[in-house]
Amino acid sequence: MVLAPRCRAPPGGAVGAAAVSLRRVTEAPAAFAAFATEAASNAARRLIEFIDASPSPYHAAEQAAAALEGVGFRLGDPASVAIAAGGGDARGVAVTGGSVVAWLAPRRVGPQTTFRIIGAHTDSPNLRIKPNPDGRRAGLAQLGVEVYGGPLLNSWLDRDLGLCGRVALRGEHGPQLRLFRLDEPLLRIPQLAIHLDREINEKGLLLNKQQHLAPFWATTDVAGLPETPGFAAVLGEAVGADAADILAWDAMVHPLEPSRIVGLRREFVSAPRIDNQLSCHAAVSALATLASSGDGAASDTVTVVVLFDHEEVGSTSDRGAAGGFLASVLERIWLAAGGERGGFLRALAEGCCLSADCAHATNPNYVDRHEPDHRIALNGGPVLKVNANVRYATDAVSAAVWVEACRRAGVPLQRFVNRTDLACGSTIGPLTASALGIPTVDVGAPQLAMHSARELCGVADVAALEAAMTEFLR
Numbered sequence: 001m002v003l004a005p006r007c008r009a010p011p012g013g014a015v016g017a018a019a020v021s022l023r024r025v026t027e028a029p030a031a032f033a034a035f036a037t038e039a040a041s042n043a044a045r046r047l048i049e050f051i052d053a054s055p056s057p058y059h060a061a062e063q064a065a066a067a068l069e070g071v072g073f074r075l076g077d078p079a080s081v082a083i084a085a086g087g088g089d090a091r092g093v094a095v096t097g098g099s100v101v102a103w104l105a106p107r108r109v110g111p112q113t114t115f116r117i118i119g120a121h122t123d124s125p126n127l128r129i130k131p132n133p134d135g136r137r138a139g140l141a142q143l144g145v146e147v148y149g150g151p152l153l154n155s156w157l158d159r160d161l162g163l164c165g166r167v168a169l170r171g172e173h174g175p176q177l178r179l180f181r182l183d184e185p186l187l188r189i190p191q192l193a194i195h196l197d198r199e200i201n202e203k204g205l206l207l208n209k210q211q212h213l214a215p216f217w218a219t220t221d222v223a224g225l226p227e228t229p230g231f232a233a234v235l236g237e238a239v240g241a242d243a244a245d246i247l248a249w250d251a252m253v254h255p256l257e258p259s260r261i262v263g264l265r266r267e268f269v270s271a272p273r274i275d276n277q278l279s280c281h282a283a284v285s286a287l288a289t290l291a292s293s294g295d296g297a298a299s300d301t302v303t304v305v306v307l308f309d310h311e312e313v314g315s316t317s318d319r320g321a322a323g324g325f326l327a328s329v330l331e332r333i334w335l336a337a338g339g340e341r342g343g344f345l346r347a348l349a350e351g352c353c354l355s356a357d358c359a360h361a362t363n364p365n366y367v368d369r370h371e372p373d374h375r376i377a378l379n380g381g382p383v384l385k386v387n388a389n390v391r392y393a394t395d396a397v398s399a400a401v402w403v404e405a406c407r408r409a410g411v412p413l414q415r416f417v418n419r420t421d422l423a424c425g426s427t428i429g430p431l432t433a434s435a436l437g438i439p440t441v442d443v444g445a446p447q448l449a450m451h452s453a454r455e456l457c458g459v460a461d462v463a464a465l466e467a468a469m470t471e472f473l474r
């Protein structure tokens, strides 16, 4: 592989010497007190607002696009993507379902122009409403749900749940899509009482996805009560449409408890969907900062943020990381700026992609599940993820770019590798790297309780990731 100029490791003489100086630069205290700063708590508060406004991937994509529209990005249909007129640069944002791509590009691309991309994902594991959801059992009206991705199933029990997603309505000129959210405590999945499952604390909780996860929302068959409405009727009322005009839905449940900053010193963020709305929010904030600073106009770089849906279920879809969505939009941006196909492929090979997804912080109650020499601390700074079997796309070349971005941002860096005897998770990094032929580095903020309905991360890590991403894009 030809080394990309912008992805070249920093000059430093012999490899050994470079490695030593790299360690010295990046070695940081296990946790840093930056969570106490105003900037850090502001960043955490903005993240909380974003998460609470984004119960579904559709809402997350809408929120991301709206934030960028606020700094001059023009919203366009990806099918007719063109370089939008702006000040000194061209900036646009395109949404398709729960995926969104935004770009900041020079008016004309040239032989030196390259791509710099941050990718993340909008979706989180949860429970999705089935097409014929209405059921009755034991005097209760229930909704049938499918499990989306790999949630910690137990975390959805005994929580007050709302409904959200999007609905396709019959319209005069074809189906109309509308987002909806019902932030009402409508649904509940009750756990079986311990008296009826005496060995649960010794043998663990076993949940059958078909049998044990259907939420209920009403009593039925009670004399004097009116007939319980079905899901379509409730949905129709929520969006102001006749139930007969509902053609289909992508609906899901979401936990209602608002996100909070918690801990003795208020140093943690407790929220749903931190994986991976934290990375989405940081990437959008970094791009907005770059666009507002005017640095994008001066550079010879096509800067892109792409937030994919469907990462949690393998990314194989029209708008997932394994589909053609990103490549197609990138090529159309390139052609609209006067480039040709050969130059496009060169600009990818010489570019760099940052794949951002949350990383496992070391759980204090399960230290043995983590690699002992790669402890990852909450509030310890962004994480560089490495896997020899390319479950992460990181290599020395792409890693060096991120190490330097963290140094310039003044934030500590942590290096993650899985225990060798445990299978490693993966993310969109290897998919975008292989589909586009772009050097890629996998990074993320540390978190606990990944894939729980209620996750946890460090306040300082929110601002730190954002600052390092801004440096990566600059």
Ligand code: ZN
Pocket (backbone or CB within 6 Å): 121, 275, 276, 311, 357, 358, 427
């Ligand atoms: Zn993730």
